[in-house]
Amino acid sequence: MTVLPLMRTEPGSPLPDLVALARNPSVDARQRLLMGVLTLCENQGASEESAKAFGDIFLTVADQIERDIRKVLASRLAQADWAPRSVVNVLMMDEIDIARPLLAASPVLQDEDMMRVLLEATLEHQIEVALRPRLSGRVSDAIIDRGEPATLTALASNRTAQISGEGVRRLVEHSRRIAALRLPLTRHPGLTETLAEQMYQWVGTALRQSIAARFEIDEARLAGVVEQATTEAMAPSPTAPKTTPDSPERDEMERRLIDKLHAAGQLKPGYLVRAIREKRLGLFLHGLAALSGLPAADIRKALADNSAEALYYACAAIGMDRAVFPAILAEIRHLNDGMPAGDGGSVWHRGQLSPSSALRSFRVLIPA
Numbered sequence: 001m002t003v004l005p006l007m008r009t010e011p012g013s014p015l016p017d018l019v020a021l022a023r024n025p026s027v028d029a030r031q032r033l034l035m036g037v038l039t040l041c042e043n044q045g046a047s048e049e050s051a052k053a054f055g056d057i058f059l060t061v062a063d064q065i066e067r068d069i070r071k072v073l074a075s076r077l078a079q080a081d082w083a084p085r086s087v088v089n090v091l092m093m094d095e096i097d098i099a100r101p102l103l104a105a106s107p108v109l110q111d112e113d114m115m116r117v118l119l120e121a122t123l124e125h126q127i128e129v130a131l132r133p134r135l136s137g138r139v140s141d142a143i144i145d146r147g148e149p150a151t152l153t154a155l156a157s158n159r160t161a162q163i164s165g166e167g168v169r170r171l172v173e174h175s176r177r178i179a180a181l182r183l184p185l186t187r188h189p190g191l192t193e194t195l196a197e198q199m200y201q202w203v204g205t206a207l208r209q210s211i212a213a214r215f216e217i218d219e220a221r222l223a224g225v226v227e228q229a230t231t232e233a234m235a236p237s238p239t240a241p242k243t244t245p246d247s248p249e250r251d252e253m254e255r256r257l258i259d260k261l262h263a264a265g266q267l268k269p270g271y272l273v274r275a276i277r278e279k280r281l282g283l284f285l286h287g288l289a290a291l292s293g294l295p296a297a298d299i300r301k302a303l304a305d306n307s308a309e310a311l312y313y314a315c316a317a318i319g320m321d322r323a324v325f326p327a328i329l330a331e332i333r334h335l336n337d338g339m340p341a342g343d344g345g346s347v348w349h350r351g352q353l354s355p356s357s358a359l360r361s362f363r364v365l366i367p368a
Contacts, residue, residue, distance in 0.1 A: 031069055034058055038076060046082035055084030062090055067098070074098045081107045089113060096124040103128040114139045123150055123360060130154035135161040144170050149178045149293035150356055156184035163190055176202055176263055178293040179318075180355065186210050193217070202265045254282040255296070262290045269320040276328050281335045291318040292359070298366050303332065307342040310365040316358035322348040 037054045046054075058065075058073075065073075074091045077083040078101035085108045092102045092113065102109065103117065103125065114129050118139075129135070130143050130151045140163045143155050152174055155161055163171070168190040175181040182203045185191055191199075193215045200211050211217060261267040267287055275283035285303065289296040292314050302310040308329055315325055325348045333339065353361070 031061065031065060034061065034065070035069070035072075038073065041082065042076070042080075046080070051082045051084055055087050058084070058087045058090075067095075070094055071098045075101050078102050078105045079107070083108050085109075085113075089116075092117065093121055093125075096122065096128070099125055100128055104132060111136050111138050115142055118142055118146065118151075123148070123363065126151045127154045130161075131158050133158075133160045137162040137164055137167070140164075140167055144174075147174065149174075149180060150359060152178060153180045153184065156181050156188060159189065165190065165192075168192075169195060172199055175199060176259075177290050179291060180293075182207055186214070202263045204265060251282050251286075254280070255286045258283060258286040258290050261287075267291060269315075269318050272318075272320070273324060273328060276331045276335075279331075279335055281332065284332070288314055288318065292362075294359075294362065295368075298362075298368070301366050302362070303336055303340060305340045305365070307365075308340045309342075309347050310362055311340055312348050313353070313358045313362040313365070316348075316353045317355045317362065319355065322352065 034054070034057045037050065037057060041050050041054055044050075070091060073087075074094070077088060077091070083106065088102055088106050088108050092099045092106070092109065099121075114132070114135075115138075117125050117129050126143075126148065127150055129139065131154050135155075135158060140155060140161050143151050144167055152171060155163070156171055168185075168188065171181060171185060171188075172191070172195045175185055182199065185199065186196070186203070186207050187210075196211045196215050197217060200208055200217065203211070258267065261271065267290060269291065272284050272287045272291070275281075275287060281303075285299050286296055288294070289299045292299075294314060294317075299314060302314055305311070311329070311332075312322075312325055315328070316322065320328075329340075
């Protein structure tokens with residue numbers, strides 16, 4: 001039986017009812033006891049003993065607590081500096097709707113807890129960590145090390161996170177391949193003029209104007225740099241080795257071409273459509289990887305899958321028009337021995353997806 005701490009008993013005090021609940025072994029009684037002790041802690045001020053009693057009760061019945069009650073607990077504990085860390089650690093790993101308020105605000109969570117979420121929890125949990133106010137530099141570095149596009153973008157959007165100068169430089173470098181990073185980085189207080197000039201080479205026209213206005217950059221000078229990079233990327237090398245369509249040398253050349261186009265800000269979804277129509281599957285593969293931020297190895301898995309669904313999600317993540325996907329799929333199968341097979345239940349007929357939702361759906365089918 002759970003032993004309640006000594007608390008003052010006043011007229012109308014719920015303490016006698018809680019004692020009765022503590023003697024009742026049923027799950028319903030234990031859940032009511034848990035909520036009752038939580039209310040006492042909130043109303044009368046949590047002592048070390050009452051907080052321990054709350055934690056003990058929670059851990060005793062943790063696997064029997066209904067979802068709605070777990071959600072209420074997480075919401076009420078989100079701002080509680082007395083909340084037992086063991087309880088918060090259990091709830092922060094629960095489904096995201098329950099964990100979100102704790103990951104966003106719980107004062108008892110420490111860097112070690114954030115690192116655990118990054119290693120063990122879902123992408124949605126990791127995004128909430130990246131958005132957490134006043135995130136420490138240690139956790140920010142861990143997010144940058146992992147290189148996950150969605151969490152990097154969330155971190156870049158978090159103006160209160162501690163990010164070192166080196167961390168901002170690495171985010172800028174990641175923005176070469178992750179288009180979603182570019183807008184928040186152009187507005188980030190840690191962006192320097194030197195880093196802004198680097199970004200200028202691979203962002204679109206609107207962001208170039210934003211960068212130029214913020215740092216008073218000479219647009220004419222940088223436009224020349226961009227034009228030169230694009231020309232070099234598109235021009236065939238006179239010393240390039242002869243290659244076969246499926247050779248490693250050809251694949252490496254196509255990857256480098258995509259990298260140059262991406263760095264110059266010239267890689268768009270329309271280029272991938274053109275690549276397939278010109279029967280250049282390697283360019284399509286590396287271009288899709290560059291624009292989506294997904295590893296090329298994972299795009300290859302999608303191209304060899306028994307369903308076209310994962311490939312569709314990758315294309316949706318870069319903003320490719322879903323109306324063109326069936327035609328693109330037919331061309332890809334013609335070039336790729338009939339793969340990917342199936343049609344994914346014609347998932348492209350179900351409605352438009354946001355890039356983040358498409359990436360999450362891709363990861364369900366093709367885990368990292």
